[in-house]
Amino acid sequence: MNLFAAISTEPALWSPEWLPRLPQRLVEMLLGFLGAPEWLVSIAGFLVAAGTVVGVFLGGFALLSLIERKTLARIQNRIGPNRAGWFGILQPVADGIKMLTKEDIVPAKAEKFLHLLAPILIVVPAILALGVIPYGREWTPVSLELGLLFFFAVGSLTELSVFIAGWASGSKFPMLGAMRAISQMVSYELPLIISALGVVMVSGTLSLPLIVEQQGGFHLGFIPAWNLFTPWGFFAGILFFICSIAEANRCPFDLPEGESEIVAGHMTEYSGFKYALFFMGEYLGLFAISALGITLFLGGWQAPLPGLGFLPSWIWFFGKLAIVIFMFLWIRGTYPRVRIDQLMRFAWLCMIPMALLTLPAAGIWTILNRDGHGFLAWAITVPLLLIPCVIVTVIFNRRLASANRTYRFAE
Amino acid sequence: MIPLLILSPLILLAAIGAVWMARPVHAALMLALTLALVAVLYLALGAEFIGLVQFAVYVGAVAVLIVFSLLITRPGDEAEEIERRPRSLVTGLLCTLPVMAVLAYTAASGSNIKLIPWQPKLSIAELGEVLFTSHAPAVLALAVLLTAVLIGAALFAREPDKTQDDSSEK
Structure with missing residues (x-):
């Protein structure tokens, strides 16, 4: 094989x-x-x-x-x-x-087998996804030709396991958390994958080590040739970052387990080591999605400045990982949790249109650069992305985010 | 041959479970297991791209299917479902008969089945090119169909009496 x-x-x-x-x-x-x-x-x-x-x-x-x-x-x-x-x-x-x-408590109304299966199923995809990331020039645990596809394929298991956890607990709050989790993860997985597609279009491969290798070198002698420093890559990278916050269920998108609203969401009925497994799966998933973001947009293990290549490449990878993880923590400490209707509206009205726009931008960028029209590529793609971004933001802020919510059950 | 021998009974068992389970969520989970096992079979046969796509698309799709199955069914449907079982079994077998007949006929006639010779692997770039040039009409037709389904689902999901306040809907 x-x-x-x-x-x-x-x-x-x-x-x-x-x-x-x-x-x-x-x-x-x-x-x-x-x-x-x-x-x-x-x-x-x-x-x-x-x-x-x-x-x-x-x-x-x-x-x-x-x-x-x-x-x-x-x-x-x-x-x-x-x-x-x-x-x-x-x-x-x-x-x-x-x-x-701690004592391991299984609720009387729980589905015993599925209740046990869910915490295991949540750790497995995270570990599998970590296996295909190129951590260094010589350190890719499993070098797959279809690495990116593999990452997203095993990642789709997370939604299912969160749902199983919520449903098998046989209780209200886990069920609510699971429903929230499914709608949130399905909505944000779409822009996540679309923004990663631009990278695939430009590099022409699904292999993660090759994607990193193509981001080697420097523009003008000091700007690293990472995907983040192109117009489409800048937008796609930011979209990817926002979506990865939502996929990792972290604040401000931590609605599936918002403790002030629905106790702990799908983890409410878990205790002891099963709870620890959920915790672990969440953090490993956070590592995996950050590592993928670094691989796609931040040049993976490439050094950020010329002349710094004497340090082993995996040190650069983990340095970038530390910075990205710190951004997650910073955002968690700074932003309040959004409402479920704001969350869904943001995904479908802002994230998906902008993610779709990065695809033609990436295509135009590739074709013009291949033919040697570097300046024209900047001149076309920057307005193509910036103008819709401003329009979407203004419309979202003026009309939609401020729209009054109708409360059906609580006046 | 060995992966086929190991996997096909498992796939069959999971598929039977998917139609036999009384609770809709169990049935949907068994369906997910079936589709995942089919993906494993693809991987074992060396069709890595299609195997991973199968896994990515269907496991995610089943999650959404479960949500719908929960929204549509009432709790307590299970007893009714078990009561209906003998009748459903007969209907199901009757529906399977034509398919089985065609399969049996093809297997019996035998002559027109040839083992496909091993071909060099199709690269993803080639696959994409074929899909969006010579098979573009089929892809477009499918896209139109899916869009129509989406709009239809949105129409069904809307509450009929609230027409003026669209912006508050999710």
């Missing part, structure tokens, strides 16, 4: 570029030395490579749960966790022990 194209480059084993893949190489060499059969060596290699990715991101998850609380505390003028260890550094460990030792 050529789904798993082997990573062909030969190792310069001890270089920092190869550090993340060192465990895999060592295990393969050890097994080869012990005379294990070839299939065993490759399976063990794959398992160790997968284990590296999962380990890195589970560590990142533990760290992020602390950093998020600290950052939010700073924004809200509080101190945040500071009891467990210096600077609260042991707080994730304490949280983990608490989650593990």
